[in-house]
Amino acid sequence: MQKLIKYMVASSLLFLSGCWDHAELTEYVFVQSLAIDQKKDGRIKLTTQFYKPAPKIASAGGGGESYFELETEAKSVFDAIRDVTIHLGRKANWGHVRFIVISEKVARKQYLGSVLDFFFRDHEPRLLTGVAVTEGSAADYLKEKPHVENTVSEQLNEVTKTGSKFSAKTYPANLFTIGKQLHSEVDTVYVPYLKKENAKENSIFVDGLSLFQGGKLKTIISNKETKSLMLALNDFQFGIISITCKGSKLQESFEITESHTNSSLEIKKGVVHYSLQPKLQASIGELECSKVETKHQLEVLHKKLEKQVNHNLMALLKQSQKKNIDIIGLGNHIYRSNPREWQRMKKEKVPYYKDAVFHVKSEVNILNTGTDISKPFHKKY
Known part of the structure; x- marks a missing residue:
């Protein structure tokens, strides 16, 4: 019985492929x-x-x-x-x-x-x-x-x-x-x-x-335009948004700690309307000309940030429309939401992007001032 088992094991080795194509x-x-x-x-x-x-070990050195x-x-x-x-x-x-x-x-x-x-x-x-x-x-x-x-x-x-x-x-x-x-x-x-x-x-x-x-x-x-593009694509994770002080070259900076951009598409009379609604949570990084000592002052700062985000996004979209470069992949959104309409636009070569109407409305919420001081740190008043 043992001889039979040995014979069967030895015979099975003949069918193994081995390493015929190894390198x-x-x-x-x-x-x-x-x-x-x-x-x-x-x-x-x-x-x-x-x-x-x-x-090799023998020749190692240097x-x-x-x-x-x-x-x-x-x-x-x-x-x-x-x-x-x-x-x-x-x-x-x-x-x-x-x-x-x-x-x-x-x-x-x-x-x-x-x-x-x-x-x-x-x-x-x-x-x-x-x-x-x-x-x-x-x-x-x-x-x-x-x-x-x-x-x-x-x-x-x-x-x-x-x-x-x-x-x-x-x-x-x-x-x-x-x-x-x-x-x-x-x-x-x-x-x-x-x-x-x-x-x-x-x-x-x-x-x-x-x-x-x-x-x-x-x-x-540019880097600045890329930040707006990341917002439009809903790929913005962390980053800095700056605001220039009125009547001055000084800037205030805010760190975006959380971001989500909702988007929606509607076609009215053959014209594409695309809405972007970025929702951002921010922390104050640097203050130069603003105060946040009261709720009203905080709301004013929210509005300034929202205005800046809206401006940056619209500037990017308008610039890309002039060049007729679908920078945000709008055609992909049309294809997913209305495939039949997209096929018509492609066939008739409709300038869907150049003629599109964009609506941008951001929402910013500042959650952290970075310190207990609610005014520029270098100012004593």
């Missing part, structure tokens, strides 16, 4: 970030930043960077990616890539979906990989040194995420959000816009938002 770690080089630029002749230039393999860069050129992104093998003798692995930067030149000339097509199709890249557009050459941004993180790709990833959460001055774009937005009815895509000060070292910062429509970069909005 050793030494056959790969792991990507951490990528810069996409375009040369004058139209060829794509990729600057790929790789994790540097750790040295410091040095934990990464290195390689430039490749080709007519397509995928072709340039595969050229890594003829330079390094290893295949690039995209399972750990953190960030992709695309130059403004590429974003304006190339269709975004085409530039990123490989990363949506291949099984290795993660959909949470961050993406940003750069002023000037994208490759230059990978050469900057990080302030806190170990690599610049980690810094860019954190800057775009935390910058969105705590300042509302950008949008945390990644492959997933871009793919979803590209396949929406109006394909409005939001991608952080990066700048750096050439006179300074390690000076990368987020300077607003790149807006795509039709797959190409159409306009760039």
